[in-house]
Amino acid sequence: MHFLILGGSGQTGSHVIANILQQEANDHTVTALIRNTSSITSRAGLTLVQGTPSNIDDIRKAFATPRAPDAVIITLAHVKGAVFDERGTTFLTHVARNIAQALRESMAAAERTKVVYMSAMGSGESFPNLNFLMRGLVKVTPLKNQFNDHKGAEDTLLALAREGGNDGKKIVTTIVRPVMLTNTGAAEVESLGENGEKGSFMPKVSRASVARFMVDAALGTEWDDKLTVIANFST
């Protein structure tokens, strides 16, 4: 399976790349579209493409290097203050639209393309399930812009999955909404429901666990066309 990763130089994205390349019986390959190619160590199975996901031509280049992906994994962070058009479209939403555009153009190459997107607990309908401290914080800080941006990207990708591709080809989307991130190792993960309705007061999940969950979601079918809040067990 060939993966495209957006955000591969980041803390979660680097775990995603390592996880894919460490899979047993591995014939998986990864293309990472990154701004600074020296920020990732080159290794077998990994192709680095210099560019930014906010530029559709760079996404097209990544889609063609060496071929259209079977799965796209997105672990990007919101870019504070950046807008990309007169409607005020923000970074993650803009990138999701670029991915949608590139997929529409390239679907002829693949039977099925999976998009696994890293959002956040607090996006959209999951907001009321944050604890009252977090809700208060969101209301008085720019965090709400981040959640709104994630929601825009989620909606774009879910709509893309409903729309499908050319010639009856299928686009499958998984939206992963992690709770508060930590840097501990990969551990078992549980779903807290679409909107985190099963969560405790301050659940946590490690970036390594999120990465593993996202790769597993791309390889399997359990999370196809689903949205889930995830946390580590016993947190």
Ligand SMILES: NC(=O)c1ccc[n+]([C@@H]2O[C@H](COP(=O)([O-])OP(=O)(O)OC[C@H]3O[C@@H](n4cnc5c(N)ncnc54)[C@H](OP(=O)(O)O)[C@@H]3O)[C@@H](O)[C@H]2O)c1
């Ligand atoms: N913190 C939490 O508790 C929490 C909880 C749930 C969800 N989340 C979400 O988790 C996601 C990823 O988190 P993380 O900690 O793994 O992120 P991270 O380490 O900050 O990585 C962010 C990635 O985004 C890229 N990026 C940033 N600005 C960019 C720009 N202007 N153009 C192109 N690429 C850009 C970075 O590339 P460069 O290396 O080129 O900068 C990097 O690859 C975020 O969307 C966040 O909202 C966070």
